[in-house]
Amino acid sequence: MQRIEHHASHGGWQDVWRHESTVxxxxxxxxxxxxxxxxxxxxxxxxxxxxxxxxxxxxxxKANAQRYAAEHGxxxxxxxxxxxxxxxxDAEGYDLGKGAGFYLDATQAPWSAHYRMHDYVVNExxxxxxxxxxxTDARAISGHSMGGHGALVAALRNxxxxxxxSAFSPIVAPSQVPWGRKAFAAYLGDDESQWNAWDACELxxxxxxxxxxxxxxxxxxxxxxxxxQSGRLLAACDAVDHxxxxxxxxxxxxxxxxxxxxxxxxxxxxxxxxNQAR
Amino acid sequence: MQRIEHHASHGGWQDVWRHESTVxxxxxxxxxxxxxxxxxxxxxxxxxxxxxxxxxxxxxxKANAQRYAAEHGxxxxxxxxxxxxxxxxDAEGYDLGKGAGFYLDATQAPWSAHYRMHDYVVNExxxxxxxxxxxTDARAISGHSMGGHGALVAALRNxxxxxxxSAFSPIVAPSQVPWGRKAFAAYLGDDESQWNAWDACELxxxxxxxxxxxxxxxxxxxxxxxxxQSGRLLAACDAVDHxxxxxxxxxxxxxxxxxxxxxxxxxxxxxxxxNQAR
Numbered sequence: 001m002q003r004i005e006h007h008a009s010h011g012g013w014q015d016v017w018r019h020e021s022t023v024x025x026x027x028x029x030x031x032x033x034x035x036x037x038x039x040x041x042x043x044x045x046x047x048x049x050x051x052x053x054x055x056x057x058x059x060x061x062k063a064n065a066q067r068y069a070a071e072h073g074x075x076x077x078x079x080x081x082x083x084x085x086x087x088x089x090d091a092e093g094y095d096l097g098k099g100a101g102f103y104l105d106a107t108q109a110p111w112s113a114h115y116r117m118h119d120y121v122v123n124e125x126x127x128x129x130x131x132x133x134x135x136t137d138a139r140a141i142s143g144h145s146m147g148g149h150g151a152l153v154a155a156l157r158n159x160x161x162x163x164x165x166s167a168f169s170p171i172v173a174p175s176q177v178p179w180g181r182k183a184f185a186a187y188l189g190d191d192e193s194q195w196n197a198w199d200a201c202e203l204x205x206x207x208x209x210x211x212x213x214x215x216x217x218x219x220x221x222x223x224x225x226x227x228x229q230s231g232r233l234l235a236a237c238d239a240v241d242h243x244x245x246x247x248x249x250x251x252x253x254x255x256x257x258x259x260x261x262x263x264x265x266x267x268x269x270x271x272x273x274x275n276q277a278r
Numbered sequence: 279m280q281r282i283e284h285h286a287s288h289g290g291w292q293d294v295w296r297h298e299s300t301v302x303x304x305x306x307x308x309x310x311x312x313x314x315x316x317x318x319x320x321x322x323x324x325x326x327x328x329x330x331x332x333x334x335x336x337x338x339x340k341a342n343a344q345r346y347a348a349e350h351g352x353x354x355x356x357x358x359x360x361x362x363x364x365x366x367x368d369a370e371g372y373d374l375g376k377g378a379g380f381y382l383d384a385t386q387a388p389w390s391a392h393y394r395m396h397d398y399v400v401n402e403x404x405x406x407x408x409x410x411x412x413x414t415d416a417r418a419i420s421g422h423s424m425g426g427h428g429a430l431v432a433a434l435r436n437x438x439x440x441x442x443x444s445a446f447s448p449i450v451a452p453s454q455v456p457w458g459r460k461a462f463a464a465y466l467g468d469d470e471s472q473w474n475a476w477d478a479c480e481l482x483x484x485x486x487x488x489x490x491x492x493x494x495x496x497x498x499x500x501x502x503x504x505x506x507q508s509g510r511l512l513a514a515c516d517a518v519d520h521x522x523x524x525x526x527x528x529x530x531x532x533x534x535x536x537x538x539x540x541x542x543x544x545x546x547x548x549x550x551x552x553n554q555a556r
């Protein structure tokens with residue numbers, strides 16, 4: 001782990017670390033916010049997964065999460081959105097390949113050698129965090145758009161791993177919408193039965209855990225109807241009595257202006273779980 | 279005035295407007311944040327001037343000022359840092375020409391035809407704001423680095439125009455440091471006696487007004503000693519008993535992580551003046 005950026009922020013430190021990922025077979029950057037409290041005691045950890053076209057930079061520069069992480073005393077881990085480097089296969093377009101890892105473990109060539117973002121986020125990254133930072137084992141996860149999908153799937157596939165999950169404008173039913181269908185066909189192949197294991201609406205139907213789940217969705221989001229369709233997750237949760245707090249925010253779009261407006265509420269939501277002694 | 283961006287943010291609207299500037303002889307973009315209160319009543323206005331290499335985008339995407347502008351009910355106007363367009367002269371390097379207007383009115387060819395950012399910020403822009411937005415005539419001004427210099431000079435040259443001035447990491451004595459000397463020689467010519475009218479340390483010595491003045495400076499700012507030198511302004515203020523609240527922040531650098539950490543305190547500082555009935 002090599003620290004490549006180091007900025008004082010809200011009494012703590014917004015850093016960027018670079019490391020060799022065994023899972024992904026490439027060099028990765030990851031944003032790490034250490035709140036002031038972490039100088040004196042271990043802190044819980046919030047993972048943030050960004051959306052299509054993003055790197056580790058978008059969230060750390062635009063969301064202003066540091067203000068709330070410092071207030072509540074939580075470490076924030078913001079990884080990149082895909083494997084990177086010349087050896088990593090890519091595709092034309094913003095919605096497949098680099099910057100578009102979809103937080104799954106690909107099974108199809110040429111993607112399967114490197115595109116294993118689920119394994120990276122759920123296993124390799126938490127082990128690195130535990131080894132290098134003053135972190136407790138209390139974890140929450142959140143994300144935006146493709147990263148909201150990633151957060152929901154990470155939490156639903158791994159009961160007990162996270163205490164709560166939230167998302168901004170998530171893709172909730174990737175098997176049913178253009179972004180998801182294109183990515184899943186490439187990464188997972190044409191057998192759509194294999195897609196269910198990476199689809200939040202499918203996973204919630206068989207969830208063993210009743211995980212606190214919060215979603216904010218902009219009412220004027222240009223991708224709401226075509227790609228995101230959070231109403232599908234509301235219906236899927238209602239069908240099995242899984243908790244969901246879905247808030248449609250009139251006027252808000254898909255941008256970080258939306259995220260920065262409500263990220264403080266998501267911290268409060270997660271801290272209710274993260275602060276509980278277990 | 280043409281609105282080219284429109285984003286809901288913290289209950290208000292972060293917009294970007296495009297207009298033809300008579301003063302600058304070119305098309306300009308300007309960030310405009312309208313707080314929720316402005317839907318019902320006129321609001322005071324904070325002008326923000328950004329630093330070298332910036333456009334109107336840096337502050338509106340990274341500073342999280344919207345959170346505080348919404349809380350306090352203040353319009354925030356964030357212009358670009360220089361004239362723009364193919365007809366506008368430019369120079370090699372990031373510290374002269376486009377992105378480096380230094381908020382002065384150039385007297386030397388080829389700069390003098392377009393580089394009139396002081397006149398633009400102090401006169402043309404407030405007139406546009408008054409005509410198009412629900413603004414009172416209570417104004418404050420702030421900025422970062424080159425923009426901190428611009429804010430100090432705008433306030434000190436125009437008594438009565440602003441109720442308060444603040445800056446993050448400002449260039450306080452441009453006549454004495456490399457960035458300022460290069461720009462002033464180009465824009466104002468080799469007669470250094472002409473430079474005093476654009477140098478905050480010189481202007482404060484003869485200031486007729488005792489304007490509330492607040493500065494935050496990162497203690498680990500890589501430009502602190504070579505370009506910024508806020509101690510010079512402290513000395514100049516002390517010599518004439520001009521108020522100054524200078525806060526050196528250990529560990530903080532020159533980035534927007536620094537600005538976003540303390541911008542909330544600057545809003546509180548300015549609102550003390552902006553909220554007074556006059």
